[in-house]
Every structure is written in structure tokens, then in C-alpha cells.
Amino acid sequence: MANFGQPRHIAIFLPSLEGGGAERVMVTLANGFAARGHRVDLVLTKAEGPYRSEVSAHVNVIDLNRSRMLTSLLPLIRYLSRERPHVMLSALNHANIVAILARKLAGVRTRLVVSERSSPSGAVGNRATTTMHWLMRLLYPYADGVIAVSQGVAMELVVDFCLDSRLVTAIPNPVAVPEIQRMAEQRPRHPWLQPGEPPILLAVGRLVPEKDYATLLDAFARLKTSRDGRLLILGEGPLRPELEQRIEELGLNDSVELAGFQSNPFGWMAACDLYVLSSRTEGFPNSLIQAMACGARIVSTDCRNGPREILEGGRWGRLVPVGDVEALETALAEALDEVASPDVLKRVADFRPEKIIEIYEASLDLCAARQ
Structure with missing residues (x-):
């Protein structure tokens, strides 16, 4: 030592x-x-x-x-x-x-x-x-x-x-970037993450009200009316039954999966096309920086504490108002269409x-x- x-x-x-x-x-x-x-x-x-x-x-x-x-x-x-x-x-x-x-x-x-x-x-x-x-x-x-x-x-x-x-x-x-990137090499064998499949949106966090997955589901449902894509949410929590019901009501059973807690979420982050944070409030969202360490493009709510500091006001990813379904759907579409993304690893080096x-x-x- x-x-x-x-x-x-x-x-x-x-x-x-x-x-x-x-x-x-x-x-x-x-x-x-x-x-x-x-x-x-x-x-x-x-x-x-x-x-x-x-x-x-x-x-x-x-x-x-x-x-x-x-x-x-x-x-x-x-x-x-x-x-x-x-x-x-x-x-x-x-x-x-x-x-x-x-x-x-x-x-x-x-x-x-x-x-x-x-x-x-x-x-x-x-x-x-x-x-x-x-x-x-x-x-x-x-x-x-x-x-x-x-x-x-x-x-x-x-x-x-x-x-x-x-x-x-x-x-x-x-943020231990080398360790995260090493773990990110262990890609999950999920069928949606195979080559040739539609774009993947990923969210990681407990299934609790603070994460506001209801707004994310509504925004994703709007997105699905104009393009193909799938949404994976990693995490467990008390809102699982409520979210499962909402997924069914929106007709998203074939394109949204609550994939449960994953001890190594980094392979998922590296494989996704877009990482989404939809929270109402945060302290300091580790998952946001971890996703950036895996090279993911970012869309986040501009919630109280954390995202604005991490993304430096939107320099490293898109910020949208909390609970705004239309703004979130627009940001998701724009991020998916983005040709040149910011080099988020430069920002991660600060952590x-x-x-x-x-x-x-x-x-x-x-x-x-x-x-």
C-alpha cells in the first residue's frame, strides 16, 4: 500500500x-x-x-x-x-x-x-x-x-x-472510472441488447416516488408513437405493482421491462443508447456519473440537487423540467437523433x-x- x-x-x-x-x-x-x-x-x-x-x-x-x-x-x-x-x-x-x-x-x-x-x-x-x-x-x-x-x-x-x-x-x-469500465465489459445477455435491436433507453434507481418513473413512462409512450425503442428500468421498490399496472395501461408491455436490481448495472449502461434520470429530487445521483463513465448520452430532469451541478448546466447532457412529460419526450427524441455527443468522460475525470x-x-x- x-x-x-x-x-x-x-x-x-x-x-x-x-x-x-x-x-x-x-x-x-x-x-x-x-x-x-x-x-x-x-x-x-x-x-x-x-x-x-x-x-x-x-x-x-x-x-x-x-x-x-x-x-x-x-x-x-x-x-x-x-x-x-x-x-x-x-x-x-x-x-x-x-x-x-x-x-x-x-x-x-x-x-x-x-x-x-x-x-x-x-x-x-x-x-x-x-x-x-x-x-x-x-x-x-x-x-x-x-x-x-x-x-x-x-x-x-x-x-x-x-x-x-x-x-x-x-x-x-x-467515481472509480477504471473499475466501472472494467465491469461494463460484462455485458448482460438480455435479448433487447443484441445487435440489430431497437434503441434502448435505460434508467437505474429504486422504484420509489422520488424517481418519478410515471413521468418517464408517459414520455416514453409519447415517444413510441413516432419511433421504435425500448425502455429498461433497473431497480426494485414498493412501486413495482403500480408501475406494472401503468405499463399495461399505456400498452407498453412489449417495450418496457422492470429488470430488477442488478449488482453490476454498468454493462447495461455501456450497452444503452440513452441514459435517463427522471427524478423529482436527488442528493447527488451516482448513477448519472456512472452512466457517463460508461460513455452514455444523458437526459436528466433539472431536479433539486445534483444533475445541474454534474452536467454543468446542460453542457454534458440535456436538462428538462421536473414532471414535464412533453419536454422529456422532446429531449429523448433529440438525444436519440444526436450525431455528435459531448465527450462525457472529460467531465467524469473531475470525480x-x-x-x-x-x-x-x-x-x-x-x-x-x-x-
């Missing part, structure tokens, strides 16, 4: 390694810190999930072996009291709350930085969300730093959650892991981390 300075003991705390963008990012960071000579503990409420196999052999996985986040509080207190890492980085708001409480109750001097991986204001305003937002306002000021995944999320935390702007830093997610990890090291203040 390379050593780029004084090595430190870093703990990264999150619920599990289940299939989400935040989990993959945390694994990338853990592997990157370890490659730079730091001692890294990946502390998990439950050490399970599809990204477990991507964890470097140089990263120590700590399994708290708890079924729920709240029950991991005492094991995390014991871990901090025993190991006393220089720095702990936590991810996802419920893990952040537990991390703040555990650090306080353990009485250790570990520097604590919490991170927000999505738009907190974009969550559905139910009772659980209201309680979580109250806890964030109450407890986040006790962290030594808060990392937001985009400038938009950082602004939300300052404006909507009344955090001191000096506490909040925006750092984009790292290379070594660059982002250096920014994280500065934000975590590793050189000044306390014993």
Missing part, C-alpha cells in the same frame, strides 16, 4: 452494504483511505449486502451484528471506547444520529464527521421523517463537521436545518477517487485528528 503521509485510524460507520449508492461510495472511500496507508475500520450494523465483495482486503470489517440501527448504539459505544479511532465518518441520517450519540456517551475524543448522501428536504413528510428532521436539527451541531454530497444539499442543511455554514462542506461522490479522497482527507482533518 502507498503511504501519503502520517497514517491515521479511520472508522466508517453505516447500516450495511445493501444495494444503494451511498453504500458503494463508502466502500470506495474505505478502499481509497486504506490504499493511502490509513488503518480503516468499516463498522456496520449488519455486515451483509452485495457490496461486501468489493471491500478491500486492507479494510477491517467490524460487524456489530444488529438487525436495527437503534440497537447498534451500545455496540458502537463499546467499539469507540475500545478502539478510539482518530476519526469516524458516518453516512445516512439515522446512522449519523447514532454516531453522534455514541461518540458523546463513549466519552472519546474521536473526531466525528457525518455525511448527508441525499436531499433531506426531499423526503416524504411523514411522522418518522418529521422526527428525523428534528433530531438532525438538534444533534448535527454536535458533530465536528457535516459533509453534503452536493452544493444543493449543503444549502438545504444551512437554510432548512439552520446549521452553521462553517460546519458544512460539499464534496461530490468519487476520480484520488481527487475526491484528497478532499475528504482535508475535510476529515486527518493530520490534526486527535488521539
Whole structure:
């Protein structure tokens, strides 16, 4: 392993390694810190999930072996009291709350930085969300730093959650382009992806309201009236029955498939003709940069947080208003007809892991981390 300075003991705390963008990012960071000579503990409420196999052999996985986040509080207190890492980085708001409480109750001097991986204001305003937002306002000021995944999320935390702007830093997610491109060579054997088939539109993300697949389906149905094409949506979620019904109502059973969760979506991204993000809100859409790393053309909603920053106002792909079926259909058609596409790999280089990890090291203040 390379050593780029004084090595430190870093703990990264999150619920599990289940299939989400935040989990993959945390694994990338853990592997990157370890490659730079730091001692890294990946502390998990439950050490399970599809990204477990991507964890470097140089990263120590700590399994708290708890079924729920709240029950991991005492094991995390014991871990901090025993190991006393220089720095702990936590991810996802419920893990952040537990991390703040555990650090306080353990009485250790570990520097604590919490991170927000999505738009907190974009969550559905139910009772659980209201309680979580109250806890964030109450407890986040006790962290030594808060990392937001985009400038938009950082602004939300300052404006909507009344955090001191000096506490909040925006750092984009790292994108391991060589690894993604290597995995992209593993093309799926789906019949629609074979040579000579109609153009493929691809979307990746959980089947949840925030992704607004209903608008995408309506726009694709309009597109189908003037040209041939097929739509693949990778992901699982509670809206599957509703989306399946909508597909049938629109007469799209032969041209739309909900292909489920795919642990390696990159082969699909490399094989598609157009990548589409139809979200109502995002924090920082990893899938957008991952698709760009696979060379895909991009159409995205100009939703709150992420896409406009990533695409630099439309320089690297088309931006359309949220929920606008007609505008989305027009953008899809124009992108499919595009002769010369922007070289999106130039933009992806700004998110290379070594660059982002250096920014994280500065934000975590590793050189000044306390014993």
C-alpha cells in the first residue's frame, strides 16, 4: 500500500452494504483511505449486502451484528471506547444520529464527521421523517463537521436545518472510472441488447416516488408513437405493482421491462443508447456519473440537487423540467437523433477517487485528528 503521509485510524460507520449508492461510495472511500496507508475500520450494523465483495482486503470489517440501527448504539459505544479511532465518518441520517450519540456517551475524543448522501428536504413528510428532521436539527451541531454530497444539499442543511455554514462542506461522490469500465465489459445477455435491436433507453434507481418513473413512462409512450425503442428500468421498490399496472395501461408491455436490481448495472449502461434520470429530487445521483463513465448520452430532469451541478448546466447532457412529460419526450427524441455527443468522460475525470479522497482527507482533518 502507498503511504501519503502520517497514517491515521479511520472508522466508517453505516447500516450495511445493501444495494444503494451511498453504500458503494463508502466502500470506495474505505478502499481509497486504506490504499493511502490509513488503518480503516468499516463498522456496520449488519455486515451483509452485495457490496461486501468489493471491500478491500486492507479494510477491517467490524460487524456489530444488529438487525436495527437503534440497537447498534451500545455496540458502537463499546467499539469507540475500545478502539478510539482518530476519526469516524458516518453516512445516512439515522446512522449519523447514532454516531453522534455514541461518540458523546463513549466519552472519546474521536473526531466525528457525518455525511448527508441525499436531499433531506426531499423526503416524504411523514411522522418518522418529521422526527428525523428534528433530531438532525438538534444533534448535527454536535458533530465536528457535516459533509453534503452536493452544493444543493449543503444549502438545504444551512437554510432548512439552520446549521452553521462553517460546519458544512460539499464534496461530490468519487467515481472509480477504471473499475466501472472494467465491469461494463460484462455485458448482460438480455435479448433487447443484441445487435440489430431497437434503441434502448435505460434508467437505474429504486422504484420509489422520488424517481418519478410515471413521468418517464408517459414520455416514453409519447415517444413510441413516432419511433421504435425500448425502455429498461433497473431497480426494485414498493412501486413495482403500480408501475406494472401503468405499463399495461399505456400498452407498453412489449417495450418496457422492470429488470430488477442488478449488482453490476454498468454493462447495461455501456450497452444503452440513452441514459435517463427522471427524478423529482436527488442528493447527488451516482448513477448519472456512472452512466457517463460508461460513455452514455444523458437526459436528466433539472431536479433539486445534483444533475445541474454534474452536467454543468446542460453542457454534458440535456436538462428538462421536473414532471414535464412533453419536454422529456422532446429531449429523448433529440438525444436519440444526436450525431455528435459531448465527450462525457472529460467531465467524469473531475470525480476520480484520488481527487475526491484528497478532499475528504482535508475535510476529515486527518493530520490534526486527535488521539
